[in-house]
Amino acid sequence: MSDLIFENGPEEKIDLPGLDDNQNGKPQGMAVLNDPLHGMYIPTFLLISGSLIMYFTTSYKRCLLFIPITVFILIYRFTMAKLNVKHAINFDTWTELELEDKFIISRDTCIYTFKLDSETETLDCPPGFSVAIQAFEHEDTGDVLFDLPKIQEKTEENTEDATAEDSFVHDYRETLEENSALLEKEEEEDIFHIDDPSKYKEIVRFYNPISSNKTKGTFDLLIKSDPKGKFSRKMASNSYNGMKLKFKGFVGTYNHSDSIENFDKIVMIAGGSGITPMLQVITKSIEDKDAPSIDLIYCNKTKKDILLKQELDDISESSDNITSTYITEESVGLLSFHDISGKVSDLSKTRFLICGKEGFKKHVLKLLDTNYNIKPNTEDKQIFIF
Numbered sequence: 416m417s418d419l420i421f422e423n424g425p426e427e428k429i430d431l432p433g434l435d436d437n438q439n440g441k442p443q444g445m446a447v448l449n450d451p452l453h454g455m456y457i458p459t460f461l462l463i464s465g466s467l468i469m470y471f472t473t474s475y476k477r478c479l480l481f482i483p484i485t486v487f488i489l490i491y492r493f494t495m496a497k498l499n500v501k502h503a504i505n506f507d508t509w510t511e512l513e514l515e516d517k518f519i520i521s522r523d524t525c526i527y528t529f530k531l532d533s534e535t536e537t538l539d540c541p542p543g544f545s546v547a548i549q550a551f552e553h554e555d556t557g558d559v560l561f562d563l564p565k566i567q568e569k570t571e572e573n574t575e576d577a578t579a580e581d582s583f584v585h586d587y588r589e590t591l592e593e594n595s596a597l598l599e600k601e602e603e604e605d606i607f608h609i610d611d612p613s614k615y616k617e618i619v620r621f622y623n624p625i626s627s628n629k630t631k632g633t634f635d636l637l638i639k640s641d642p643k644g645k646f647s648r649k650m651a652s653n654s655y656n657g658m659k660l661k662f663k664g665f666v667g668t669y670n671h672s673d674s675i676e677n678f679d680k681i682v683m684i685a686g687g688s689g690i691t692p693m694l695q696v697i698t699k700s701i702e703d704k705d706a707p708s709i710d711l712i713y714c715n716k717t718k719k720d721i722l723l724k725q726e727l728d729d730i731s732e733s734s735d736n737i738t739s740t741y742i743t744e745e746s747v748g749l750l751s752f753h754d755i756s757g758k759v760s761d762l763s764k765t766r767f768l769i770c771g772k773e774g775f776k777k778h779v780l781k782l783l784d785t786n787y788n789i790k791p792n793t794e795d796k797q798i799f800i801f
Contacts, residue, residue, distance in 0.1 A: 637690075688722065
């Protein structure tokens, strides 16, 4: 567990000021027209209704020509809209998105809400897939930045100061070259430091969105601060309203069709923040009427570490095919084979989805191998590891 404590306390909404409503500089009128309701459906209804009213009041048959023309235009616009769908995130280039909200759900975990380009846009992330986030780590200090430091450019206002600074830096470096002992001393005392962008290397972290693909305008990421995770700790301590991160996506190999076509039951075994891809698959399964039943086994150290418990309980209560079982080390100890076997009736028709830290995954795989003699990466795809 991380020792990171948030000043606002657990489960407290962080009040962030409102963001610019101008669609990132795009005209509001165009945003309204791009909405199918205002751009297609309402104009179509008005044109067809007007044509019928004119026909019945004037008996002028040519008015009816507007109806097939309008239907053709509607079909054409709808088809073109489908072919030219703009994805919020793509795999080839980094897309910069803005943090809109932050919600603390435990002492070391937050849900971060990021804003898409428009209020009608959806993320459309496949279940079990993640988004990639770009950051930069200093090769010497290990400091993490979300964007490379920029060298200040000279302007008319700061030319004099910049020239004086350049002169000072030049004289300073000449002195250091003449006296290596002084160089070592000043490095130790950190008397003079230049944040050189070339000292930073790119790092990428992957997170599974937990919001539904039907959510418009935003998406949510659950990020747990790890004591050794420089990126996650940076997010927890230095995230703020309007902060921008760069995203790519989507990354993953999970095929939900395999679960639907080849298995009658899915047994999910998750540890800690490994619940995130499971929640994606659960959400997708709720939308698919022919999806197999799901038994979730969610393992944590303590009851306080169980993430999104209320949401999982609500899903279980509202669905006949989804159940959730919580196992904590403080109450029953480590996950045992007995905990798994109680969920399996027909082994050949059961698929196992596993996600968690490396030690947790190895423990689960050993239980399945020892007792069921099944291993991952086989042709039947009975075990899938996120």
